[in-house]
Amino acid sequence: MTSVWRIGGVRGASALAAAGALAAAFAVAVLPADAAVSGVVRVDQVGYLAGESKQAYLMASAPASGAQFTVLDSAGTAVLSGAVGATSRGSWNTAYPAVHPISFDGLTRPGTYRIQVSGGASATSPRFKILDPAGLYGQLVADGVTFFQTQRDGRRVIPGALGRRPAHRGDAEAGVYRTPRFKSEDVIADDDLTKIGGPVDVEGGWYDAGDYLKFTHSTAYATAVLYAAERALGSVAPSTLGAEADFGADWLNKAWDESSRTLYLQVGIGAGNAAGTFTGDHDLWRLPQDDDANTSGADRYATAHRPVFQAAEPGAKISPNLAGRVSAAFALAAQVNAERDKAKAAAAFRAATSVYAQAAIADPPSPLVTALPNDFYPERTWHDDMEFGAAEIALAAQKLDMDASAYLADAARFARGYLDGATGDTFNLYDTSALAHADLLEALHIGGSPPGLAVTGTALLADLKRQLAAGAARAASDVFRAGGDDTASDVASHTFGLLTTEALYRRISGDTSFAAVATQQRNWLLGANAWGTSFMIGEGATFPRCPHHQIFNLRTGTTGRAPVLTGAVVNGPTDLRQFSGSLGEHQTGMVRCQSTGNPFSSFTGHGSRYVDDVRSWQTSEPAIDMTGSAVIGAALQQAATKVANGGGEDTVTLSASTVSVAPDGSASLAVTAATKGPGGPLVTLAVTGMPEGVAVGLTPVVVLAGNSAKMSLSALPTAAPGTYTLTVTATSVGQQARTAALKLIVG
Incomplete structure (x- = not known):
């Protein structure tokens, strides 16, 4: 049997209602x-x-x-x-x-x-509101977490509005299988799967998308961004956010066997084999709890006896994209638990460093390992993931009073590798560099910027700005100011990524010049687009009512009434050629949408199409990575707005208040800049008031707050003797300049 549908098709890595309800939305x-x-x-x-x-x-x-x-x-x-x-x-x-x-x-x-x-x-x-940041962004965060709760697998499901029930209990004693050969796309060429080990406990975790597969690659990303969102919001984070991040980390702890140094890659297979002797997850349309009682021999791998696959042989080096992001997720768990649960934080830190040490950085596999088959999630970069892992481990070490210097050096080296081969993508499942850069800057701020690093803070900040500038340029030329490419895959996730990057950049630099661009992207995501729909379910008046999601489809049908799949982010519009002329037949078991035709068809334009239909995995299948991108984007925007309203100030101190220099002589001292504002912004230094014949240099001119620059003074033989007052100024964008006076004695 061949697959009737598949998860998101080939999810590319590069891209910057019921009939009545929909009719009403358009009729007004x-x-x-x-x-x-x-x-x-x-x-x-x-x-x-x-x-x-x-x-x-x-x-x-x-x-x-x-x-x-x-x-x-x-x-x-x-x-x-x-x-x-x-x-x-x-x-x-x-x-x-x-x-x-x-x-x-x-x-x-x-x-x-x-x-x-x-x-x-x-x-x-349609109606809209004027809200405060908590009312606007806070609701997006809370609703996004609700979708993660809906996606839970195993015994610890939350019933919620869709009446979820425990499922896949057999994952607690799953067999480990050799990586199969694939004939085409996700169809397996082998006559059967080959068991090589087990049992292992991989119960729990989240369903990746509208199916029931579980991937370490996307789970690590989702867990990391949930923790990062919790960290950013602090005391105003919803209680469900931290609990859901912990749920993801619990499953990653099962996927990583530290004793044998084995990382398990995924649970389940997408399709069956070419011979038709066994089915895959995508061949069936059913509720997940039904799998436990399925005794069909053909459905054994799709339901009650789901296979587990390894990312690499036990003890062997692991694809660095995987090792980096998994270690980042564990390290973020260590950070948020550093104050409230030291033992839990220490265990998470140990897991982070152990999987990080297994990264195959000397000889990365090609293609990079993400899923089986690789076409589900084709990833092309790994330096960003390793920078991400090293930066988060460094921050965790600093919070736990450990030496972070080796990880700071590693993160800088991997950042340099990313910068030397940057792809120009925005923050999303395939490119974690924005968060990696920002957190490396924070770690350097805390750690005092050790000398000899492979990258500077100014270079990291410049790359964040580069990513934003690319989105801003696209938005400037787009009819609806879209900064993402709506003819590429997963444009909604990439667009939420611009919200993430702008908030990070604004927090670090104080530069608000891209804030309007971020607002435009949020507007586009939530209805100010050609189709007039929000791409996050439950947000606004018009949103996906018939998503490609088995649980929602079978529990509620497509009436368009509550309950809905709250908080789920779908792919959004894509290249109309992805549809090959039609949506195809309904899979056995699918509940048909009540609306007839596609109410969005008259809005197809610029080569981009959007379809709200259970068959449309291309545009209306939600996933944890896309929703995770929304959660962190909204959380960081909420936090950045709070910071902007709170303000801060810079300070500047000198290692000496008086310095003497003879004509034709020189002297030096240290200038240290600090900030009372959050986030550790970069500070620009300047010196004024030099007398004729005296030259002053600063190395560097821009420093990370809390760090020092060397101030060198040299006097020409013709410099006039006397006492002078120089003014040293420290300024970060958006903050009040601070000064310090230096008495200079020439003679």
């Missing part, structure tokens, strides 16, 4: 028959922050340069009005050849609103 924006121009208004359906830039878009059937807009509150009272942007940002498709921006920055009062367009065009937007 359709023009009356006697109007000259028809159109729809696209907004961020979750809402906007009071102080941020606010954009909506009028998609019109013809240019509507004279159109006006009015913002109405929940009582229908006009609270703001203005002109729709006269210049179209471009054509989307033949039905909507004009897309006009609507700017309404003046709307700042909390409440619920809608935008009404008139004057040559007539349309009304």
Whole structure:
């Protein structure tokens, strides 16, 4: 038997409602028959922050340069009005050849609103809110965690709205099998699987996506970003966030056998074999708890006796992308537990360092190991993962009062390797460099920037800016200011990655110049896009109602009513060629969507298509990595907004308050910069007030807060003797400059 569907197709690594509910969502924006121009208004359906830039878009059937807009509150009272942007940002498709921006920055009062367009065009937007950061981003974080709870496997499931029940108890005593040969895509060529060991306990963990497979590769990423989100939010993090991160780490501890130095790669197989003697997970459409009672011989590997596969032979070196991200997840667990549970933190640190030590950095496998088959998750970079692992271990060591110097040096070396071959991707499952860079900067800030490292703080910050600049450039030229590529795979995840990177960059540098770009990306993700839908289920009025997800599909059908698959992030639109002309037949067991046809078909444009249908794994299959990207992106934006409101200040101190230099002589001293603001930003140093004939140099000019620069002074023979006051200034972007006075005696 061959696979009818597969997880997300080939998930590429490079990319910057019921019928009634959907009809209602579109009907509110359709023009009356006697109007000259028809159109729809696209907004961020979750809402906007009071102080941020606010954009909506009028998609019109013809240019509507004279159109006006009015913002109405929940009582229908006009609270703001203005002109729709006269210049179209471009054509989307033949039905909507004009897309006009609507700017309404003046709307700042909390409440619920809608935008009404008139004057040559007539349309009304869905409702949206003006919220504070906790109300906007906090809800996204909490709902994202709810999806992870839905994805739980094993005995510790949470019933939740979908009535989850324990499943796959047999994973507690699973057999280990040799890596099979693949005939094509995910179809196995072998007549049978070959058992080589076991039993091993791999019970628990999360289902990867709409199926029931469990992958170490994506679980490590998801666990790491959940911990990073918890760390960023601190005391305001929802209690469910830390508990869910711990749940992921518990399963990773099962996947990593420290005693034999074996990392288990995955549980289950996607498809059966070419001979048809056994099925795979993707050949069946069922509830997970039904697998435990399945006695079919053909279904043995798909249900009650799921195989486990190794990432490498016991004791052998492990693909560095895997070793790096797994060690990062363990190290983050050590960090967040360092204060509340020392024993747990120490165990997590030991796990992190042990798997890190197994990385095959001298001879990485090609292709890098991610899943079976590799086409499920083709990854091309590993330096970012190893930098990620080393940086998080260094931070954990610092929190546990251990020596972090070796890991700082490693992280810098791997960062240099990444920078020398950077792919230009954004933060997502396949590229963890943004978080790695930011946390390496933090570790260097704490550790005092040891000399001789392979990379500088300025280089790391510059690469974060490079990643943002690439997204900003794409957004500037896109009709809806999308910074991701909506013709590539998993654009929603990559776009949430831009939110992550911008928040990290802003926290470190204080530079807010990309904040508006981050806002535009959130707007696009939550409804201000061509399709007028949020790509996170349960957020806004229009969101995926018929996702490619077995549990949701079988527990609720597709009525579009509660409960929904709350918090799940789907792929989003992709290259229309991915559909090969049709969605194909419904798999046996699938519940059909109640809507007929594709209500989003009229919005296909620029080579990009979005379909909300249970058969559409290309655009509407949720996954833990994509939802994890949303959780950390929202958490970091919430934390960054709190930091921006809280402020901070720089300080500068000198190793001596007075220095003497003879004509034709020289002297030196240390200048140390610090900050009371969070995150350890980079600080720029400057010296003014030098007398004629005296030269001053700073090495380096930019330092990580808490570190020192060497200040060198040299006097020419012609320098006039006397006493002078020099001013040393320390400044980080967005903070108040601080100064220190140096008395210089020449003579």
